Amino acid sequence: MTREGALIVIVAFTVLLIAVGVWAWTKRRRRDATPLITPGDVPAGATTSALFEGLYVATTRHDVPLERIAAPGLGMRSRVTVTVTDAGLALDLTGRPRLFLATDRIAGVDQSTVAIDRVVEKDGLTRLAWRTDAGDLVDSYFRPQDASARALADAIAGILSTTQTGTDA
Structure with missing residues (x-):
């Protein structure tokens, strides 16, 4: 095979890979x-307990961290800016409307x-399990x-335990 022929094969293969990815x-x-x-x-009267700046990584099907959901936003x-309040979480993603997850929609955090x-260092991401409008359980990663991923997870866990026990923080 000539040099030009090899180049044509490589370019054709690259274009095919890109086309498959786009499809x-x-x-x-x-x-x-x-x-x-x-x-x-955030509902009126909710008290903000913590604010975290960081990176929103992905939302996946629950317990399937390699199955990205490509939902709008x-x-x-x-x-992302994650605002932890006594009523739930506000998520402010760049260029998107604010999303609010009430505490009753949050299934867990770790x-x-x-x-x-x-892929990050051990326990370097915060995983938030929550229910969608349709009732499906998904995981979002931050x-x-x-701050540490543990600090964010602890702040969210704090509002969950407060809601579940009915005590004031």
């Missing part, structure tokens, strides 16, 4: 076209090392910038 992402976007949650704001990695396109 797969388009198919996933169609599958996940329904928003997981309606945008909303949650399909791509983004900067730490993780792996999400779809991110990487705090100026």
